[in-house]
Amino acid sequence: MANPSGIGASVRRREDKRFLTGSGTYTDDINRPGQTFACMVRSPHAHAAIRGIDTAAALAMPGVVAIYTGADMAADNVNGLPCGWLIHNKDGSPMKEPPHFPLARDRARHVGDTVAVVIAETREQAKDAAEALVIDYEERPAVASAVKALEPGAALVHDDVPGNLCYDWHLGDKAATDAAFAQAAHVTTLDLVNNRLVPNAMEPRAAIGEYDRATGEHTLYTTSQNPHVIRLLMGAFVLGIPEHKLRVVAPDVGGGFGSKIFHYAEEAIVTWAAKKVGRPIKWTAERSESFLTDAHGRDHVSRAELALDKDGNFLALRVHTVANMGAYLSTFASSIPTYLYATLLAGQYKTPAIYAEVKAAFTHTTPVDAYRGAGRPEACFLIERIVDKAAIELGIDKAELRRRNFVPKEAMPYQTPVALQYDTGDFAKNLEMALPVVDYAGLAQRKTDAKARGKLRGIGFATYIEACGIAPSNIAGALGARAGLYESAEVRFHPTGSVTVFTGSHSHGQGHETTFAQLVADRFGLPIENIEIVHGDTNKVPFGMGTYGSRSLAVGGSALVKAMDKVERKAKKIAAHLMEAAEADIEVKDGKFSVAGTDKAVTIGEIALAAYVPHNYPLEELEPGLDEQAFYDPKNFTYPNGCHVCEVEIDPETGVTEVVAFTAVDDFGRVINPLIVEGQVHGGIVQGIGQALLENCVYDDETGQLVTGSYMDYCMPRADDVPSFTVQYHEDQPCTHNPLGVKGCGEAGTIGASAAVINAVVDALAEYGVTHIDMPATPQKIWQIVRQATPAMAAE
Amino acid sequence: MANTVTLTVNGKTVTREVEERTLLVHFLRETLGLTGTHVGCDTSQCGACVVHVDGRSVKSCTTLAVQVDGASVTTIEGLAAADGTLHPMQAAFREHHGLQCGFCTPGMVMSAVDLVRENPTPSEKDVREGLEGNICRCTGYHNIVKAVLTGAEAMRSGSDAKIAAE
Numbered sequence: 001m002a003n004p005s006g007i008g009a010s011v012r013r014r015e016d017k018r019f020l021t022g023s024g025t026y027t028d029d030i031n032r033p034g035q036t037f038a039c040m041v042r043s044p045h046a047h048a049a050i051r052g053i054d055t056a057a058a059l060a061m062p063g064v065v066a067i068y069t070g071a072d073m074a075a076d077n078v079n080g081l082p083c084g085w086l087i088h089n090k091d092g093s094p095m096k097e098p099p100h101f102p103l104a105r106d107r108a109r110h111v112g113d114t115v116a117v118v119i120a121e122t123r124e125q126a127k128d129a130a131e132a133l134v135i136d137y138e139e140r141p142a143v144a145s146a147v148k149a150l151e152p153g154a155a156l157v158h159d160d161v162p163g164n165l166c167y168d169w170h171l172g173d174k175a176a177t178d179a180a181f182a183q184a185a186h187v188t189t190l191d192l193v194n195n196r197l198v199p200n201a202m203e204p205r206a207a208i209g210e211y212d213r214a215t216g217e218h219t220l221y222t223t224s225q226n227p228h229v230i231r232l233l234m235g236a237f238v239l240g241i242p243e244h245k246l247r248v249v250a251p252d253v254g255g256g257f258g259s260k261i262f263h264y265a266e267e268a269i270v271t272w273a274a275k276k277v278g279r280p281i282k283w284t285a286e287r288s289e290s291f292l293t294d295a296h297g298r299d300h301v302s303r304a305e306l307a308l309d310k311d312g313n314f315l316a317l318r319v320h321t322v323a324n325m326g327a328y329l330s331t332f333a334s335s336i337p338t339y340l341y342a343t344l345l346a347g348q349y350k351t352p353a354i355y356a357e358v359k360a361a362f363t364h365t366t367p368v369d370a371y372r373g374a375g376r377p378e379a380c381f382l383i384e385r386i387v388d389k390a391a392i393e394l395g396i397d398k399a400e401l402r403r404r405n406f407v408p409k410e411a412m413p414y415q416t417p418v419a420l421q422y423d424t425g426d427f428a429k430n431l432e433m434a435l436p437v438v439d440y441a442g443l444a445q446r447k448t449d450a451k452a453r454g455k456l457r458g459i460g461f462a463t464y465i466e467a468c469g470i471a472p473s474n475i476a477g478a479l480g481a482r483a484g485l486y487e488s489a490e491v492r493f494h495p496t497g498s499v500t501v502f503t504g505s506h507s508h509g510q511g512h513e514t515t516f517a518q519l520v521a522d523r524f525g526l527p528i529e530n531i532e533i534v535h536g537d538t539n540k541v542p543f544g545m546g547t548y549g550s551r552s553l554a555v556g557g558s559a560l561v562k563a564m565d566k567v568e569r570k571a572k573k574i575a576a577h578l579m580e581a582a583e584a585d586i587e588v589k590d591g592k593f594s595v596a597g598t599d600k601a602v603t604i605g606e607i608a609l610a611a612y613v614p615h616n617y618p619l620e621e622l623e624p625g626l627d628e629q630a631f632y633d634p635k636n637f638t639y640p641n642g643c644h645v646c647e648v649e650i651d652p653e654t655g656v657t658e659v660v661a662f663t664a665v666d667d668f669g670r671v672i673n674p675l676i677v678e679g680q681v682h683g684g685i686v687q688g689i690g691q692a693l694l695e696n697c698v699y700d701d702e703t704g705q706l707v708t709g710s711y712m713d714y715c716m717p718r719a720d721d722v723p724s725f726t727v728q729y730h731e732d733q734p735c736t737h738n739p740l741g742v743k744g745c746g747e748a749g750t751i752g753a754s755a756a757v758i759n760a761v762v763d764a765l766a767e768y769g770v771t772h773i774d775m776p777a778t779p780q781k782i783w784q785i786v787r788q789a790t791p792a793m794a795a796e
Numbered sequence: 797m798a799n800t801v802t803l804t805v806n807g808k809t810v811t812r813e814v815e816e817r818t819l820l821v822h823f824l825r826e827t828l829g830l831t832g833t834h835v836g837c838d839t840s841q842c843g844a845c846v847v848h849v850d851g852r853s854v855k856s857c858t859t860l861a862v863q864v865d866g867a868s869v870t871t872i873e874g875l876a877a878a879d880g881t882l883h884p885m886q887a888a889f890r891e892h893h894g895l896q897c898g899f900c901t902p903g904m905v906m907s908a909v910d911l912v913r914e915n916p917t918p919s920e921k922d923v924r925e926g927l928e929g930n931i932c933r934c935t936g937y938h939n940i941v942k943a944v945l946t947g948a949e950a951m952r953s954g955s956d957a958k959i960a961a962e
């Protein structure tokens with residue numbers, strides 16, 4: 001490797017120093033002159049009519065600056081928060097999109113729905129005054145479960161959405177699928193629940209709104225993964241602020257996992273109210289508010305059927321899913337159980353016919369949207385669970401059944417029956433790499449050894465594929481996306497040869513300041529210290545779509561490559577002039593521009609200086625300066641894939657599951673920084689293990705109250721819940737359609753892990769006749785299974 | 797009601813008026829502007845707010861400022877040497893990529909330093925159990941554990957070196 005900070009090097013992160021010394025700047029660390037504090041007043045009821053709000057007593061409390069309600073926003077013609085993806089029903093009609101006002105107007109529709117905002121001199125005064133607000137609620141019946149919400153007679157979330165049905169959508173060839181089922185030698189059926197989760201980025205959401213009377217400019221500091229998207233949605237759709245008068249800054253952001261993609265009510269509230277009170281307003285969520293108002297994830301109830309021939313070849317897959325949207329459509333909610341879920345139902349298999357039906361329901365719960373993986377973990381879980389069940393029913397080894405049905409690498413590019421075209425992937429290789437690592441051959445012995453210790457040992461596979469860097473914009477647009485899906489980059493060389501890169505992509509833990517700098521260091525042979533990566537401020541960076549769906553490197557990195565291509569093209573012309581050579585004779589390597597066949601060369605630094613001090617410069621042909629911008633719109637998704645293998649031991653006495661080993665073999669295409677990639681996989685795996693064994697967002701079905709509203713009830717994975725992992729990858733199958741060959745690695749761990757863990761748990765419990773267990777597989781659930789089965793077994 | 801508290805924070809003596817209900821974490825963040833200490837929850841369960849009070853790790857979200865009157869407090873800002881050299885635990889977190897978004901990191905590092913003070917030769921299991929009060933949503937703990945084991949070793953050899961020099 002030419003450059004120690006180049007592509008493929010485990011460069012230690014450049015952002016770490018500030019985080020390790022407490023000098024990061026997260027939104028709540030920012031304080032603006034004259035700042036006030038907002039307390040959001042939340043509905044304690046899942047469903048209630050708001051008959052009146054009496055603000056008099058609260059307004060008289062010390063330090064109170066203002067109190068606003070939905071009526072005030074209505075008077076200012078504030079609109080609802082828009083949904084970014086229009087789904088069409090089977091019959092071609094559009095989905096139902098009831099308005100989602102930042103401050104509820106006449107009705108509260110979930111616990112935590114925002115009904116008023118109290119603004120005061122201090123946070124404590126705002127909270128005290130909020131307590132004094134008198135709100136006349138008339139409680140109404142509520143429904144929390146999506147399945148129940150679709151039943152006749154269910155309480156209505158929106159009066160104009162009959163049956164609470166947001167949409168009834170489908171994908172695939174129903175007739176071909178039904179025909180394949182009619183021919184099948186065997187059909188495996190599985191009912192499963194993909195449990196609701198709360199994303200729980202460790203930094204609670206926060207927002208500061210500010211208005212400058214002199215310039216008429218609004219500024220919003222916010223905990224966002226995509227500041228330009230927030231500027232567009234809030235400016236154009238909600239508040240009617242033109243974009244040149246609205247700056248959105250997402251500074252250091254403490255994790256997102258999808259939950260900070262969306263435009264939230266509080267952002268609009270503080271931005272709007274800051275102008276009204278003429279002072280900056282800060283709002284920071286308490287963790288309980290995060291539980292109630294950060295968009296949740298997953299929450300699917302599905303029936304899956306797999307048709308097989310007598311040799312175990314998959315013939316068709318049929319899926320019916322009910323997805324919970326919550327009370328309102330969050331920014332990308334509608335796309336998750338459709339284009340990010342059903343399109344992935346082929347998995348790694350050559351199943352010729354697939355048909356999926358998805359009904360999305362409104363309920364009196366917090367909105368549900370993308371959470372790490374977003375649709376793809378749900379698809380992977382369903383496929384990998386039913387494949388395991390089919391293997392058990394047919395008595396075929398679980399690795400072998402997968403192997404038999406993999407799309408072979410020779411078949412790439414492979415058109416699935418559910419719209420996607422995989423560009424590359426060698427699924428068999430992933431599996432064959434994993435088997436010796438996990439010592440599959442020694443499994444029987446390990447099970448026996450465990451038994452001798454009174455433990456039940458099981459193994460679980462998940463051979464997953466996902467689609468990242470959602471694209472291209474025109475196709476996504478035809479499918480209902482209301483946004484572009486490109487990314488931007490600007491490469492600005494400075495006169496003395498250092499570089500600032502402006503990216504529309506956003507880092508909230510992924511390490512862009514390191515990885516993106518590696519791309520530039522590698523390309524121009526520069527020391528990494530000379531490169532600065534700027535992101536997260538709409539007044540600095542070109543319009544970009546931000547970071548989600550593992551898109552940063554595949555889309556944002558590709559935009560950066562395009563911008564560097566432009567820089568290089570111009571630099572070549574300047575080099576030719578400086579060395580009095582023909583442009584065609586200029587060779588470029590590691591930032592050195594030389595004349596072929598001579599020892600004449602200039603560095604990019606010298607070229608930059610010539611570009612900004614153009615004394616010896618082709619001014620007739622070329623503009624001065626060395627600063628180029630590019631936008632990149634991908635031609636296709638990228639398709640990271642891999643084989644995850646989990647081994648568990650269950651203590652039948654207590655029902656406790658211990659993850660004893662977890663191995664991930666992944667194909668992420670080309671890897672820029674192995675250290676960072678492995679870190680992404682580790683974090684993803686633990687979120688998957690969390691879903692499988694610990695985490696569960698529970699609503700009370702009668703009252704719609706969130707039962708798991710804090711870390712006392714919602715079980716977050718902690719250091720002693722998980723082991724260390726074995727993470728491997730290969731770079732044999734680079735992405736064919738982006739210039740870096742990269743595929744994305746941010747969600748893979750989460751996509752594979754929950755299926756691998758549950759498959760392992762079911763394997764461990766096989767002797768109790770268990771063929772499925774819903775997540776999370778808590779000790780209580782397992783203990784009950786063991787208890788109920790034991791007498792029966794003893795009687796045999 | 798206003799009270800006066802005097803504390804030594806990162807080696808500097810500070811005297812301030814505080815309300816009785818002011819939490820140590822808010823005192824540090826808002827009164828002193830030391831925003832390295834974070835708030836990640838409201839039930840004292842995430843550890844984002846851990847600081848050292850008289851050398852012991854404490855959750856500053858569950859400590860009132862008035863409770864620590866007269867104490868010596870070290871926050872993440874005070875951990876590195878005056879010349880900016882990272883504490884061995886900070887250096888180990890960087891070397892092993894023990895942080896991603898960085899939000900849990902100050903609390904995690906402060907907890908880890910105290911863990912090693914109590915047990916200078918922790919096993920992987922000791923580290924995992926010792927950090928049970930700190931939640932990290934990003935790293936999956938794998939690299940945090942590696943970092944703490946390395947940091948412990950570096951802290952040991954650092955103190956060995958100090959002893960040898962004395």
Ligand code: FES
Nearest residue numbers: 836841842843857
């Ligand atoms: S802020 Fe979570 S434990 Fe202190």
Ligand code: FES
Nearest residue numbers: 896900932933934
């Ligand atoms: S690094 Fe983000 S929570 Fe730990």
